[in-house]
Every structure is written in C-alpha cells, then in structure tokens.
Amino acid sequence: MLLSQEPRREGDLPFEANTNGNSATNGHAIYHDVASDGPAVPLHPLGIKPLGNLYLASGPNARNSIGIFQALPDETLAVLLEYFDQRTVRQLGYTCKFLFALCSSDDVWKGLFLEAQSESKFSFSWRGTWRSTLLNLKEEQVAKVDCNNVFSDVLHRPFVCSNISLGHFTSNIPARNQISRFADLTYDEFASSWSDRPFILTECIRAWPVFQKWTLDTLLKTYADVEFRAEAVDWPFSTYYQYMFNNHDESPLYLFDRKFVEKMGIIVGKEDGAAYWKPDCFGPDLFEFLGAERPAHRWLIIGPERSGSTFHKDPNGTSAWNAVIQGAKYWIMFPPSTAVPGVYVSKDSSEVTSPLSIAEWLLEFHAEARKLPECLEGICNAGEILHVPSGWWHLVVNLGSGIALTQNFVPESHLPEVISFLKDRADQVSGFRRDVNDPYQLFIDRLQEHDPMLLAGALQELERKQERKKRTWDMVVGSNGGEEEEHPEKKSTGFSFGFGFGDDDEEIP
Ligand SMILES: O=C(O)CCC(=O)C(=O)O
Numbered sequence: 001m002l003l004s005q006e007p008r009r010e011g012d013l014p015f016e017a018n019t020n021g022n023s024a025t026n027g028h029a030i031y032h033d034v035a036s037d038g039p040a041v042p043l044h045p046l047g048i049k050p051l052g053n054l055y056l057a058s059g060p061n062a063r064n065s066i067g068i069f070q071a072l073p074d075e076t077l078a079v080l081l082e083y084f085d086q087r088t089v090r091q092l093g094y095t096c097k098f099l100f101a102l103c104s105s106d107d108v109w110k111g112l113f114l115e116a117q118s119e120s121k122f123s124f125s126w127r128g129t130w131r132s133t134l135l136n137l138k139e140e141q142v143a144k145v146d147c148n149n150v151f152s153d154v155l156h157r158p159f160v161c162s163n164i165s166l167g168h169f170t171s172n173i174p175a176r177n178q179i180s181r182f183a184d185l186t187y188d189e190f191a192s193s194w195s196d197r198p199f200i201l202t203e204c205i206r207a208w209p210v211f212q213k214w215t216l217d218t219l220l221k222t223y224a225d226v227e228f229r230a231e232a233v234d235w236p237f238s239t240y241y242q243y244m245f246n247n248h249d250e251s252p253l254y255l256f257d258r259k260f261v262e263k264m265g266i267i268v269g270k271e272d273g274a275a276y277w278k279p280d281c282f283g284p285d286l287f288e289f290l291g292a293e294r295p296a297h298r299w300l301i302i303g304p305e306r307s308g309s310t311f312h313k314d315p316n317g318t319s320a321w322n323a324v325i326q327g328a329k330y331w332i333m334f335p336p337s338t339a340v341p342g343v344y345v346s347k348d349s350s351e352v353t354s355p356l357s358i359a360e361w362l363l364e365f366h367a368e369a370r371k372l373p374e375c376l377e378g379i380c381n382a383g384e385i386l387h388v389p390s391g392w393w394h395l396v397v398n399l400g401s402g403i404a405l406t407q408n409f410v411p412e413s414h415l416p417e418v419i420s421f422l423k424d425r426a427d428q429v430s431g432f433r434r435d436v437n438d439p440y441q442l443f444i445d446r447l448q449e450h451d452p453m454l455l456a457g458a459l460q461e462l463e464r465k466q467e468r469k470k471r472t473w474d475m476v477v478g479s480n481g482g483e484e485e486e487h488p489e490k491k492s493t494g495f496s497f498g499f500g501f502g503d504d505d506e507e508i509p
C-alpha cells in the first residue's frame with residue numbers, strides 16, 4: 001500500500017508553495033512510498049493522499065461527508081461519474097471536499113471533452129487541464145480547494161502514475177537484455193540473421209533530410225494550422241504543441257497520423273526533394289504488391305514525455321521499423337509466444353487486456369518482466385531506427401517530447417505469417433479500406449501475379465508447419481482414443497488447425 005508522509009505544515013500545498021518561492025523541490029514536498037523502494041512522488045496539487053495515510057491521520061475524514069454515496073467504494077464512484085454530464089459533474093464537485101476531489105479528476109473531464117468534441121467540433125484554447133479547457137477557465141478562475149483530508153488510492157494513484165520518474169525503469173538495463181545495436185545492416189544480413197530479432201541501427205537514417213529539418217519548433221512554424229489525428233481527435237498542430245508542453249495526463253494524448261504525407265505535402269522515396277526514404281536493409285515490402293489497396297502502413301508519431309504505446313503486436317503479422325527524429329524512446333520487447341507479465345491474451349488472441357496506462361504497467365510488472373530470459377530492452381535515440389519483428393510484443397514510452405516515423409512492412413522471411421494471419425484471423429485483420437472485402441484473397445492474387453514462386457514457397461512452408469504442428473499435437477494427446485473422448489473436436493483426423501503460424505504455442509494447450 002502506498003503511504004506518504006504528512007505535509008510538514010498546514011497549507012504546504014504546491015500552489016501555495018510556488019507563490020512563496022519555496023524551491024529546493026520546485027515547491028513540491030516529496031512524498032515517499034514507504035512500503036517499497038519505489039520512486040519518490042511529489043505532493044498532490046489538491047493535497048489528496050493515498051488511503052494508507054488515513055490510518056495515521058488524526059483530523060476529519062472528508063469521505064464522512066458524502067452522504068448516501070458513502071455506500072459505494074471509490075472505484076464505483078469513479079465509474080458512476082462517467083455517466084454524468086458536464087454540468088452534473090461540475091455541480092456535484094461543489095458539494096463537499098471529497099466530491100470536489102472526485103469531480104476534479106481530469107480523466108473524467110478528458111472523457112467529457114472528447115464526448116463534446118465528437119458531438120460537435122468547437123474551437124478552444126488548451127488551458128493545461130481537460131477541465132479548464134472544456135470550461136474555458138483561466139488559471140485564476142480555477143477553484144483551489146485544500147483536500148488534504150481526502151484519502152483515496154483511486155484519486156491519488158493517477159497522480160502517482162503521471163509523476164513517476166521513467167529513468168527508474170529505463171536505466172540499468174541488464175546486459176543480457178540489451179537490444180543489439182549496429183551502425184547499419186545489409187539486406188543479406190537482415191534476411192539471413194535478423195528478420196526475427198529486434199535491433200537498433202545507429203547510422204541508417206542520419207542522411208534523411210527530415211532528420212536535419214524536423215524539430216517540434218520547425219514543425220510548429222510550418223504546420224501550425226494543419227490538423228493531425230491524435231487518438232480520437234483532429235487538432236491543429238499549434239494546439240497539440242500547447243498540449244504537449246502543458247499537461248499532467250497519466251497517459252498523454254498521442255499524435256499518431258497515417259495521412260501525414262498527404263497533409264504535409266512531403267515526398268517519400270529516393271527521389272529529388274524527398275523528405276525520407278525506406279531504409280535499404282529491410283529489403284522488399286511485399287504489401288507493395290497491393291498498391292493503393294494495401295492497409296495503413298506509415299505513421300507520423302509525436303508525443304510528450306510519458307506518452308507511448310502499451311503492449312501490443314503489430315497488425316496483420318507485419319514487421320515494422322520505428323525511426324526517432326527527435327527525442328528518445330524506451331522499448332521493452334518479447335518474442336511472440338511469451339506470456340508477458342500483466343498482459344492477458346484471449347484464447348483466439350483477439351483481445352489483449354493489460355493495465356490501462358504505461359506507468360501502471362511499469363510500476364506493477366516491469367521488475368518481473370525484466371527477469372524473463374526472453375526480455376529485450378533498449379533506448380532508441382534521435383537519429384536511430386529500431387526493428388520490430390513480426391509478432392513481437394512491445395511497449396514503448398517516450399523519454400522526452402519527440403517525433404518519430406514508423407512503417408509496417410512484409411519482408412520475404414515473414415510472408416508465411418502474414419498469409420496465415422490474413423487467412424486464419426480474418427476477424428482481426430485491420431487497416432484495410434472498407435471496400436477491400438477479402439484481404440487474404442487479394443494478397444494471394446497479387447502474389448500470384450507478381451511472384452508466383454515466392455507464393456508457392458510460402459504456402460509450402462505453411463503446409464510443413466501445419467504438418468509439424470499436427471505431429472506435435474498427436475504426440476501430446478497420444479494416439480489412443482482416451483483424449484479424444486474428452487475433446488472430440490480435437491480428433492487427429494478431420495480437425496483443422498488452420499495455418500496457425502503466428503502463435504502456435506498459444507494454440508497448443
Ligand atoms: O513509437 C511508438 O509509440 C511505438 C509505435 C508502435 O509500436 C506502432 O506503431 O506499432
């Protein structure tokens with residue numbers, strides 16, 4: 001349980017400390033998680049404390065004043081709030097200190113803001129929090145209520161998560177976990193030895209013009225009015241820039257735009273005036289056979305410190321590269337069949353459940369994950385590019401504000417996985433235009449048209465794999481009928497495994 005020390009004196013709240021210039025810690029009293037050696041956490045801006053502090057407190061408990069709501073745990077109150085409209089949340093917050101603290105939760109206001117924007121797009125100025133932005137409140141208009149008799153992990157935890165020091169988790173990477181680093185690789189080296197392993201190339205993208213030209217400030221000058229997609233919203237870059245440098249979100253809104261080439265009017269490829277090009281080492285990308293019908297494949301990624309991507313595998317069995325133009329990213333990666341601590345995958349792999357925020361995963365599971373022999377970790381700095389092999393799990397977090405470019409591709413060595421994915425996981429295929437009805441058949445037809453030998457080889461490889469898998473299964477269940485009685489659907493004759501290439505270990509119980 002998180003326990004923090006009491007404020008040293010009455011009114012030792014950051015907003016007051018800031019005005020009197022109290023500064024060794026920038027006006028923030030340091031709270032320590034005394035139950036572990038975890039990172040220090042500053043005082044909550046409203047003075048809210050973790051529940052553990054209640055047992056040391058002598059004064060009143062604000063929760064005693066919430067009337068009928070006392071019957072509900074904090075978790076339920078937080079969920080209940082999601083059903084209320086703006087006016088109700090605001091007014092409920094004015095009734096007492098505990099409900100003020102609850103109704104000030106910026107997660108709730110983020111939800112209200114996004115809902116309002118989806119109903120009708122309105123113009124706004126970013127004002128540091130979702131609540132102030134939606135209510136258009138200037139700093140001096142924001143109510144500041146001292147909530148130091150509010151004790152709640154539900155309310156305190158997001159604050160802890162948005163203030164963790166990332167360095168605590170991303171430094172001291174054990175030597176055996178380090179992602180390999182090279183200046184560059186040839187395609188032959190990639191194809192023969194590295195298409196199944198993550199690596200970082202330190203020189204390969206330095207010649208890209210965008211590496212010299214793009215910083216957040218130059219992008220602001222050139223593209224201030226261009227709207228980019230950031231999760232559920234399209235914001236002018238000038239607004240997103242303001243948000244980046246003035247937010248306290250546990251999971252900051254992440255700019256992830258797949259139409260950036262068109263929006264920015266840039267050229268991609270090795271031709272005059274190009275902004276950047278595909279690195280040679282990854283070789284041909286077989287989804288190029290799909291032309292305009294290929295699924296979404298390249299993104300501009302911009303985000304502040306702490307933004308990033310929670311654990312996932314890339315879509316459709318593709319591999320990817322991710323190039324950092326400004327900033328630095330911490331990566332933690334696992335091979336396809338690893339059971340990653342804190343990440344729960346449904347039987348058909350269609351659903352992945354993990355802590356909502358990167359910070360929460362780092363706090364709860366990083367130490368355990370780091371001990372797994374399959375774990376790989378690394379920091380990809382500006383001017384470097386990282387390879388994500390097909391099917392690998394990865395979590396990525398920005399260590400500072402930054403810009404990156406990413407592209408998904410299908411190298412020859414992973415063609416079987418991609419064919420298998422499109423065929424056997426049709427319900428999980430993503431990124432294709434709506435009018436592409438049968439991505440699997442389309443890809444097979446295009447491969448047949450452009451490179452029939454390659455297609456034949458991939459299909460043979462899939463058959464061999466299926467045969468191996470069937471043999472393994474027969475060995476596991478034995479050849480007598482005993483098992484078949486209990487699992488008639490798994491009879492060795494007539495039972496189809498499909499290609500099941502990508503995650504075979506997940507499919508054999
Ligand atoms: O830069 C990042 O946040 C990682 C992006 C990523 O993993 C992806 O695009 O699939």
Ligand SMILES: [Fe+2]
Binds near residue numbers: 313314320394
């Ligand atoms: Fe990814």
